[in-house]
Amino acid sequence: MLKLVQSVNAHRGKGWSVDWCPHGDDKLASSGEDKTACIFLTEELKKTKLPSEPITLITKLGEGSHTRSIRDVAWSPCGKYILLASFDGQVTLWEQTKSKKSAYNCVSVVEGHESEVKAVSWAPSGRYFASCGRDKNVMIWSLLDDCEDVECSGVMTVHSQDVKRVVWHPHTDMLASCSYDDTIKMYINDLDDGDWTMTTSLSGHDSTVWGIDFDSSGERLVSCSDDLTLKIWKKTDVVNDKSWSCVATIAGHHTRAIYDVAWNKKNGLIATACGDDQIRIFREVPAANELEKNNFELLFTLKAHSSDVNSVKWHPKLENVLASTGDDGCVKVWKWEDII
Amino acid sequence: PMEATDNLNPKLHTKSEARVVTLSELDENAVDVIDAREVFDIIRDINDPEHPLTLEELNVIEEDKITVDNVKNLIKINFTPTIPHCSMATLIGLSIRVQLMRSLPSRFKVDIAITPGSHASEIAINKQLADKERVAAALENSHLIEVVNQCLTMKDY
Numbered sequence A: 001m002l003k004l005v006q007s008v009n010a011h012r013g014k015g016w017s018v019d020w021c022p023h024g025d026d027k028l029a030s031s032g033e034d035k036t037a038c039i040f041l042t043e044e045l046k047k048t049k050l051p052s053e054p055i056t057l058i059t060k061l062g063e064g065s066h067t068r069s070i071r072d073v074a075w076s077p078c079g080k081y082i083l084l085a086s087f088d089g090q091v092t093l094w095e096q097t098k099s100k101k102s103a104y105n106c107v108s109v110v111e112g113h114e115s116e117v118k119a120v121s122w123a124p125s126g127r128y129f130a131s132c133g134r135d136k137n138v139m140i141w142s143l144l145d146d147c148e149d150v151e152c153s154g155v156m157t158v159h160s161q162d163v164k165r166v167v168w169h170p171h172t173d174m175l176a177s178c179s180y181d182d183t184i185k186m187y188i189n190d191l192d193d194g195d196w197t198m199t200t201s202l203s204g205h206d207s208t209v210w211g212i213d214f215d216s217s218g219e220r221l222v223s224c225s226d227d228l229t230l231k232i233w234k235k236t237d238v239v240n241d242k243s244w245s246c247v248a249t250i251a252g253h254h255t256r257a258i259y260d261v262a263w264n265k266k267n268g269l270i271a272t273a274c275g276d277d278q279i280r281i282f283r284e285v286p287a288a289n290e291l292e293k294n295n296f297e298l299l300f301t302l303k304a305h306s307s308d309v310n311s312v313k314w315h316p317k318l319e320n321v322l323a324s325t326g327d328d329g330c331v332k333v334w335k336w337e338d339i340i
Numbered sequence B: 001p002m003e004a005t006d007n008l009n010p011k012l013h014t015k016s017e018a019r020v021v022t023l024s025e026l027d028e029n030a031v032d033v034i035d036a037r038e039v040f041d042i043i044r045d046i047n048d049p050e051h052p053l054t055l056e057e058l059n060v061i062e063e064d065k066i067t068v069d070n071v072k073n074l075i076k077i078n079f080t081p082t083i084p085h086c087s088m089a090t091l092i093g094l095s096i097r098v099q100l101m102r103s104l105p106s107r108f109k110v111d112i113a114i115t116p117g118s119h120a121s122e123i124a125i126n127k128q129l130a131d132k133e134r135v136a137a138a139l140e141n142s143h144l145i146e147v148v149n150q151c152l153t154m155k156d157y
Helices: B036-043 B089-103 B122-130 B132-138 B142-152
Strands: A002-009 A015-020 A027-032 A037-041 A056-061 A070-075 A081-086 A090-096 A104-111 A117-122 A128-133 A138-144 A149-156 A163-168 A175-179 A184-189 A196-202 A209-214 A220-225 A230-235 A244-250 A258-263 A270-274 A278-285 A295-303 A309-314 A321-326 A330-336 B066-069 B074-079 B109-114
Touching: A015 A321, A015 A330, A027 A070, A027 A321, A027 A330, A037 A081, A056 A104, A081 A117, A081 A128, A090 A117, A117 A163, A128 A163, A128 A175, A138 A175, A138 A184, A149 A184, A149 A196, A163 A209, A175 A209, A196 A244, A220 A258, A244 A295, A270 A321, A278 A309, B036 B066, B036 B074, B036 B089, B074 B089, B089 B109, B089 B122, B089 B132, B089 B142, B109 B122, B122 B132
Parallel strands: A015 A070, A015 A309, A070 A117, A209 A258, A258 A309, B074 B109
Antiparallel strands: A002 A330, A015 A027, A027 A037, A037 A056, A070 A081, A081 A090, A090 A104, A117 A128, A128 A138, A138 A149, A163 A175, A175 A184, A184 A196, A209 A220, A220 A230, A230 A244, A258 A270, A270 A278, A270 A309, A278 A295, A309 A321, A321 A330, B066 B074
């Protein structure tokens, strides 16, 4: 079952996104309609016996920098930088100051999108980050000299409607995006000429695809949609990354749009954030025989927020810890405990 | 000033009588149950974006096209554009959403859709109106919110 560890009234209005810092100091970031991003210190979560308030707000970013909602936050793999993506059309890059761990300076304003930026994601290699938005574009940015220089490495214009999310493959510089045009697309960098090209376009959802996440191997992808289903996509071509197909559709559980999905890289659990205020946890059930496919069963469902849940993220190291935020402006941390 | 209107001679409809306030509604301790008529009263006086008339007078909204589920906290509203190519349909839907956001308890989920068969771009408009991210971004657009507020400014008759 999912146990609430802590709830913080982090944002006035909607809380849009949460992200755990993958490396370095134990931190969690959130962003919201109030044009701010919160940074929380979370090292107490490692303790076996948790104190009553294991996460503490250390700073707020964005005030005076962004003029509209901050839709998304993304940490760099090294944990020293954080990206904020805003409806004001800008992405800002913040660096932790050397003198004070809790202070961040805006070191770069990345302009390129014509209108609202909806998501940002940093490649695990650290070489690139990607952004996407209402202008239907996916933009890939390369980083030079300790992030001091941000250069546009590619603009992908293959979606026919606004792009809701960008997510990198866990091990390679392959990027996936999903859109209001109901599709998911994947891109790689052609090493010969340095150009980015689309390798894969996946159709199957009947409405907006709000979120995507890879499993730990990067061989499978889960997607969540306004069509109230989750789909599992699998790489079917062993040689290259181009060929993917839908191997499972998880339907009949969600009653409103599913805004986010997170695939736990350690224990394989899938968590979803839904417009019906619930967080749901799914587990893969191995097929009974070779003729059948693996199935996914709903393990647990909980009214997690008093309004729509917008974002869920599993902790990168503590395998049973989950963060969420929603329209109620709360940031919540949960612990999954197996029911015997 | 608005550009040429889509529908020059819209059909006018009589307005409903004022709602009778019951004793239980005046009881401060009673559970606040919302019905279709209350929802209708919140949105009936919204101005049409291109006529000096209300959505009620144009039959764009009707009480029997509103359903309220107080157990599941769901409100469904169908609205009927005056003509099938009305270019203002999205703006009307947005105005209805904003008015309800400002008036209803936050426990309610509100679904706003075009009355089936009444608009040429019904599916596309419904998808836009249901997209909370697009709606949220639209409400941060100062020009658009000004237009919405004009629709929501109650006129004195």
